[in-house]
Amino acid sequence: MSHVQILKELDVDFMGKRYIAAVLSGVVLLICLGSILFRGFDFGLDFTGGTVIELGFEEPVEIATVTNALGEGGFPAAVVQYFGSRTDILIRLPPVAEGEAASAQRSDEVLRVLDEAISGQVDLRRVEFVGPQVGEELREQGGLAVLFALIGILIYVAVRFEWRFAVGAVAALIHDVLFTVGMFSLFQIEFDLTVLAAVLAVIGYSLNDTIVIFDRIRENFRKMRKGTVMEITNRSINQTLSRTIITSGTTLLVLLALYFLGGQAIESFSLALIIGIVIGTYSTIYIATAIAVWLGVSRTDLLPPPPVKEGEVVDDRP
Template identity: 40%
Template structure:
């Protein structure tokens, strides 16, 4: 059983010794993520961009004939399609934006899809072309999906921060909000950098990351609250280090279990959930980091100390306590 212990029972790591560097690095990565989103943009899938996506597999060749497919589709006067690899080398995804006249007419979009799929199956029969899936979303629906997804993320961040505030104190809520904002923004930056497809699955992954990060943060916050009552004279930085070390074994084992499961999905899972799996894997790593190096240092900057949450005595209570201290036990 000792071989299975990833972290010793007792650790004394000074996590917050380098908190200023860690937070400064995190702020820079958040700024870089925002810049990447503004400059590169996100590679919106059909869910958010509107249009049609056709997945094609060529069973008889090792590599899909992308130039030939593009020229054949252009000959149908459907514009210049976005064609990219999807999974294996013999798999492609054809993305077509809807024409303005088709924004509110999915029937016309479906007709376009039928023409493209029929052409591919007939023109590339020797290559073993087969349609693996078709998605079609109008521009109006895609805009509603994008706005709804953003609202869901914002609502989740605010609601979770309020929950932490009510369960602990407002300082913990602020720390949790900063940590969750950090996780979400870095995930956006990751997708802007890699240009992986950003669709509804990624919104689901972001909401899951928020929940995971919250769970990790609450475990540490709960131990911090216990130690604030236990160690009245300990400096807050040392107290936070003690709390993080006491929960370190749980944090590492939980995170590593998640990472191993997600790695299996990334390597062996189906292509349709590849983006979700990658987002979750990235989110688990940065969520663990933010629980330690973002949420905890905020408590120091907000002035939290061992006596921060002890109710102040009223003037009457102070007078009564002084009388008790001067009482010599004589019976009157």
């Protein structure tokens, strides 16, 4: 199916800049890995366990006022944030040794403290509790989900295209995942289940873009009988550039709207997707395709085998 051509076909030497891109990616990934290893993540309630309480105030309230009231009332470790408007407050409390029953009682205590400290009616809208053991299991299962997704993609691309393309595709996806989660670690942005879901979505999105370019490369290897691997690869990337800009651009517009207007609940999710889509577009060209070229993909790897006439004996000895 044809797509709208918003750019005239360019002649950019993408592969000629692959060494610069490799150095840049290496430096950034080292920074991300260092942050992940030494700083870790600011895990949300989903992974650490604890209690989340959603409150509705009659009048707009300042976060500092709520935080100070909770600190004086015996909850110094409470994390307070807006949940949509200035009258909607989300409070996160760390887990307690007493277990779920104690956490349920804490919500009543929080409501009592705020009722006494802040004028106006306070409504308890939602209380959720996640145990520490459940949070640890979610971390493990999330990591396994990413690992199995990468293994499945490696097998799929190897079968559909060629093993060099499969290695490049998986390397690009690992690059995207490390970069996205590394940014969350580097800037200590809260990492919860919605971010993990966004990381899995980024894997699928980035793979889609990679498959489009790989498919065009294979097609051009069969159509263009003249031309080096570098020329055909650059031609393929330039031919799909218009589609990439349309797809990534429209998706980013939606995600930016969600990030700025969607509220606190989906802010981290939107941010992870924004980072992932931007870096995924880059890695499709300078990681996935560049690695396939470095590994020596050639025309003979992608051309279909010649038809065998009836009765003809094929000598496949080396």
